[in-house]
Amino acid sequence: MPHTWLHVFGVPTGMRAVPLVQPVRTARMGLVAARRNVASVMARAFIEVAERSEMAETLERLPDRMA
Numbered sequence: 580m581p582h583t584w585l586h587v588f589g590v591p592t593g594m595r596a597v598p599l600v601q602p603v604r605t606a607r608m609g610l611v612a613a614r615r616n617v618a619s620v621m622a623r624a625f626i627e628v629a630e631r632s633e634m635a636e637t638l639e640r641l642p643d644r645m646a
Contacts, residue, residue, distance in 0.1 A: 583638045 580588075582598065590596050610629075612622040 586638065 582596070585596055610622065610625055612618055618626070
């Protein structure tokens with residue numbers, strides 16, 4: 580399972596998570612919003628959170644019970 584899921588579901592009791600370092604896989608995400616002088620409230624909020632977020636760093640820190 581993707582390591583990011585471990586933050587939601589955790590590592591089941593009696594199991595351990597083993598990081599796989601090869602191959603490296605990444606995915607880009609984007610936001611499409613209407614071109615306006617003033618962005619929608621939702622688009623502004625998303626951009627604000629994304630700009631100050633440490634999401635990538637957080638997801639790279641795996642939960643307890645790692646190998």
